[in-house]
Amino acid sequence: MKRLLPALLFLGAFFFLPLARILALGLNPGFLGLLRGSFGAHLLEVLRFTLFQAFVSTVLTLLVGLPLAAVFARYRFPFQSALRTLTAIPFLLPTVVVAAGFNALLGPRGWLNVALNQLGLPPVTFVGTLAAILTAHVFYNTGIVIRIVGAAWSALDPRLEQAARSLGAASFQVFWRVTLPLLRPAILTAGLLVFLFDFTSYGVILMLGGPRFATLEVEIYLQAMHLLNLPAASVLALTQLACTLGLSVLYSRSLNRLSAPVKPVERPRERPQTLRQRAFVFLVSTFVLFFFLLPMLALPLRSVARLEPARGQRSEIAPSLTLDYYRELFVNRRGSVFYVPPITAARNSLAYASLTVLFSLAMGFPAALALSRSNKIARLIDPLLILPLGASAVTLGLGYIVTFNRPLLSLSPAFHSLLSTPLLTSPLLVPLAHTTIALPFVIRNLQSALATIPPRYREAAAVLGATPWQVWWHIDRPMIARAIVSSGAFAFTVSLGEFGAASLLARPEYPTLPTAIFRFLSQPGSLNYGQAMAMATLLMLLTGFFIWLIERGRAANAL
Amino acid sequence: MKRIFTPASLFVLLALLLAACVAPTPVATEAAPSASPAAPRTLTVMSHDSFNVSEEVIAQFEQANNVKVAFLEAGDTGAALNKAILAKDAPLADVFFGVDNTFLSRALEAGIFEPYNSPLLAEIPAEFRLDPQNRALPVDYGDVCINYHKAWFAQKGLPVPTSLDDLLKPEYKGLLVVENPATSSPGLAFLLATIAKYGDPGYLDYWKALRENGVVVVDGWETAYYTNFSASSGKGPQPMVVSYATSPAAEVIFAAEPLTEAPTASIFDGCFRQIEFVGILKGTPNRDLAEKFVDLMLSVPFQEDIPLQMFVYPVNPAAKLPEDFVKYAQTAPNPATLPPEQIAANREKWIEAWTQTVLR
Numbered sequence: 001m002k003r004l005l006p007a008l009l010f011l012g013a014f015f016f017l018p019l020a021r022i023l024a025l026g027l028n029p030g031f032l033g034l035l036r037g038s039f040g041a042h043l044l045e046v047l048r049f050t051l052f053q054a055f056v057s058t059v060l061t062l063l064v065g066l067p068l069a070a071v072f073a074r075y076r077f078p079f080q081s082a083l084r085t086l087t088a089i090p091f092l093l094p095t096v097v098v099a100a101g102f103n104a105l106l107g108p109r110g111w112l113n114v115a116l117n118q119l120g121l122p123p124v125t126f127v128g129t130l131a132a133i134l135t136a137h138v139f140y141n142t143g144i145v146i147r148i149v150g151a152a153w154s155a156l157d158p159r160l161e162q163a164a165r166s167l168g169a170a171s172f173q174v175f176w177r178v179t180l181p182l183l184r185p186a187i188l189t190a191g192l193l194v195f196l197f198d199f200t201s202y203g204v205i206l207m208l209g210g211p212r213f214a215t216l217e218v219e220i221y222l223q224a225m226h227l228l229n230l231p232a233a234s235v236l237a238l239t240q241l242a243c244t245l246g247l248s249v250l251y252s253r254s255l256n257r258l259s260a261p262v263k264p265v266e267r268p269r270e271r272p273q274t275l276r277q278r279a280f281v282f283l284v285s286t287f288v289l290f291f292f293l294l295p296m297l298a299l300p301l302r303s304v305a306r307l308e309p310a311r312g313q314r315s316e317i318a319p320s321l322t323l324d325y326y327r328e329l330f331v332n333r334r335g336s337v338f339y340v341p342p343i344t345a346a347r348n349s350l351a352y353a354s355l356t357v358l359f360s361l362a363m364g365f366p367a368a369l370a371l372s373r374s375n376k377i378a379r380l381i382d383p384l385l386i387l388p389l390g391a392s393a394v395t396l397g398l399g400y401i402v403t404f405n406r407p408l409l410s411l412s413p414a415f416h417s418l419l420s421t422p423l424l425t426s427p428l429l430v431p432l433a434h435t436t437i438a439l440p441f442v443i444r445n446l447q448s449a450l451a452t453i454p455p456r457y458r459e460a461a462a463v464l465g466a467t468p469w470q471v472w473w474h475i476d477r478p479m480i481a482r483a484i485v486s487s488g489a490f491a492f493t494v495s496l497g498e499f500g501a502a503s504l505l506a507r508p509e510y511p512t513l514p515t516a517i518f519r520f521l522s523q524p525g526s527l528n529y530g531q532a533m534a535m536a537t538l539l540m541l542l543t544g545f546f547i548w549l550i551e552r553g554r555a556a557n558a559l
Numbered sequence: 560m561k562r563i564f565t566p567a568s569l570f571v572l573l574a575l576l577l578a579a580c581v582a583p584t585p586v587a588t589e590a591a592p593s594a595s596p597a598a599p600r601t602l603t604v605m606s607h608d609s610f611n612v613s614e615e616v617i618a619q620f621e622q623a624n625n626v627k628v629a630f631l632e633a634g635d636t637g638a639a640l641n642k643a644i645l646a647k648d649a650p651l652a653d654v655f656f657g658v659d660n661t662f663l664s665r666a667l668e669a670g671i672f673e674p675y676n677s678p679l680l681a682e683i684p685a686e687f688r689l690d691p692q693n694r695a696l697p698v699d700y701g702d703v704c705i706n707y708h709k710a711w712f713a714q715k716g717l718p719v720p721t722s723l724d725d726l727l728k729p730e731y732k733g734l735l736v737v738e739n740p741a742t743s744s745p746g747l748a749f750l751l752a753t754i755a756k757y758g759d760p761g762y763l764d765y766w767k768a769l770r771e772n773g774v775v776v777v778d779g780w781e782t783a784y785y786t787n788f789s790a791s792s793g794k795g796p797q798p799m800v801v802s803y804a805t806s807p808a809a810e811v812i813f814a815a816e817p818l819t820e821a822p823t824a825s826i827f828d829g830c831f832r833q834i835e836f837v838g839i840l841k842g843t844p845n846r847d848l849a850e851k852f853v854d855l856m857l858s859v860p861f862q863e864d865i866p867l868q869m870f871v872y873p874v875n876p877a878a879k880l881p882e883d884f885v886k887y888a889q890t891a892p893n894p895a896t897l898p899p900e901q902i903a904a905n906r907e908k909w910i911e912a913w914t915q916t917v918l919r
Contacts, residue, residue: 108786222742226742508631
């Protein structure tokens with residue numbers, strides 16, 4: 001229990017206390033008045049749009065994802081594992097990178113419009129439309145459908161389909177009558193998870209949707225940061241929290257149902273044989289290649305291409321390759337958006353991410369140890385660890401704003417200097433928020449790694465005279481080293497790309513990479529645009545490196 | 560290879576990273592006022608993104624007062640102000656510049672400023688001094704107006720609209736880009752101009768009609784001007800934009816090749832006068848320097864620097880305007896205004912109703 005204390009105290013102070021403040025603000029007597037007024041209609045409108053876009057996005061993601069899942073689950077073809085990895089990468093990319101990628105491809109200064117402009121054709125408006133939001137959501141979440149439905153598909157007993165076929169069913173009938181019903185739990189599970197992610201979408205809506213579209217997340221940010229209406233933001237946050245918790249419960253129920261499939265078998269994947277199958281596989285892999293690779297390629301290419309004159313420079317310039325946008329990151333211009341060189345944002349992000357790793361491992365490891373040793377405690381504590389997963393990053397940011405904008409305690413003069421400065425203005429607030437987001441994952445990950453160590457190993461070592469510390473060093477440590485690395489890398493990646501909480505909490509003079517990219521993207525002018533592209537490319541590469549670390553850890557755990 | 564990523568080495572790596580990424584220099588607002596003259600103190604000036612000033616003016620101030628001035632640009636007018644308000648118990652800076660008459664009441668009600676009766680206020684006309692307690696001191700003013708791209712209209716042979724009513728005509732469908740008043744101060748100013756002209760709730764009917772006529776809404780002035788406006792480097796699709804009556808002068812002064820005529824001009828119906836204020840943030844440990852900086856902003860050298868840096872007019876009538884500015888910049892003949900108390904009482908309600916009418 002002692003080992004759990006740091007993690008529980010931390011979540012108490014940095015999750016449950018802010019949540020309680022939001023509850024107090026949102027549910028005070030003004031609440032009903034707010035709902036009865038015009039704000040109530042406004043809230044319904046926002047909720048309606050949030051549900052609508054999440055539903056359409058989910059349906060589209062399933063429509064795109066199901067054929068892909070089928071192809072990956074049933075056939076063997078060249079470059080299969082590379083293409084499969086390609087579909088999984090977007091899910092792990094920061095939203096600002098995805099938004100910058102689509103902007104580089106289809107935005108007003110993107111490749112497509114540059115090309116159209118060269119040909120003398122009218123530009124295509126993509127950024128600022130519902131289509132942009134939906135496309136980005138499909139890009140993001142198709143990997144989930146492939147993973148969940150694909151796993152179920154490859155575990156289907158092929159004899160069921162063969163039996164139907166030998167009884168005279170056409171292949172369409174087989175799919176409709178046999179395959180689809182068997183896959184339904186997996187599709188439902190994947191759909192719920194995708195819906196949950198789309199429901200809480202924030203960066204994509206803000207950066208690709210433009211002012212016309214506001215989900216609950218975006219509206220919380222607008223009410224808090226632009227209209228300074230904290231009670232209204234709290235009401236929105238509570239609505240959001242209720243919805244995500246409901247969805248999470250539905251999701252975990254359907255996940256439990258999923259784990260009891262019809263007699264799983266390892267179904268061998270076959271080479272596509274008929275012409276139709278080959279055409280299908282070819283079409284799907286070409287689609288995967290273009291849809292998933294283009295935005296990720298457009299971004300780094302756009303960051304080294306000068307295609308238009310700088311602001312105020314009216315003359316035409318020859319398109320050329322340039323590293324200026326990267327060089328400019330190191331220059332401190334007084335008149336620029338920040339009064340620090342933009343590269344400082346990268347340093348801040350790395351520092352914050354390192355702190356997040358330190359905090360979450362330091363508190364997560366003892367907690368995981370305690371949880372893995374006692375089932376009773378684990379069952380008791382589990383819900384406390386799950387709840388933070390349900391709260392969105394923007395809600396967390398709002399919670400910090402309404403909690404830490406005043407001194408925490410002003411009781412004893414001895415603590416005066418320490419606690420009387422409101423935490424809100426401390427640059428530590430961002431890594432603390434990121435730790436709150438990462439901690440539950442880190443505990444889960446370490447807990448499951450610890451659970452895989454047979455207790456007999458430890459007992460044997462103890463019998464042979466090892467001290468507890470030696471047992472830990474020689475038995476536990478080597479076996480969970482990989483899990484620690486992958487948990488640490490996970491916490492690092494979460495912090496590096498996190499935009500929701502940072503957009504509310506990052507102090508203007510301590511920008512993080514995502515908040516800096518957002519600022520640059522919303523301040524057009526070719527230099528700012530180029531710098532946004534350069535920073536997003538940096539962030540993408542950094543994230544890629546840490547994803548690779550996570551995957552290494554996972555591969556080793558599976559062995 | 561297998562042993563590279565042991566936890567120990569991970570922590571070493573992290574420690575190295577941390578060491579390499581020591582948090583950037585914090586804003587030295589804490590610097591003791593009694594610091595020796597050899598070590599310059601730092602004065603932090605928080606502002607919106609459009610703030611600009613000549614290096615020389617600041618360098619002179621820095622030298623004369625043995626101080627380093629740091630500028631903290633914190634977003635659009637509204638966002639910057641909100642950040643200052645949310646952090647008022649531990650101010651992010653010593654001086655805040657850039658709250659305008661549309662947001663003035665929010666700043667004053669939140670109590671983020673300390674009063675300062677600058678001696679220079681005597682030089683400033685009373686019409687600009689909206690806060691009798693002098694917590695917010697006027698610095699500059701300018702008119703938010705619709706700008707149009709002259710060449711675009713000439714090429715299409717389309718007459719330039721002369722009034723807000725004209726914008727509802729079918730031939731101007733989809734030609735105007737405006738800023739979201741919830742996130743942009745010129746956007747809010749333009750909304751107030753329509754309220755001044757059509758009244759409440761008449762302005763909503765106007766906006767409904769404008770929406771039907773394809774008005775484009777973006778989040779901020781930068782996007783509207785540099786991405787959507789056809790006369791800017793972005794060569795966007797809309798030939799009309801909500802901007803400033805002084806923007807045409809900026810087009811001439813910043814042009815790569817010398818121009819004799821501005822490529823853009825303003826439509827003088829539906830203009831709104833914005834006045835920008837500076838204030839000393841409550842609780843600053845550098846009150847003496849903050850006062851000096853506010854004095855600087857109201858003094859003639861800074862006031863004469865304003866037109867070509869921020870493209871607005873100085874409030875100090877003693878400041879001489881640059882020649883190009885006089886030639887190409889304009890103020891609206893009859894800009895709309897609304898009483899500050901009316902704005903204070905209705906701002907959020909108007910923005911919300913506008914959002915419902917135009918965006919949803």
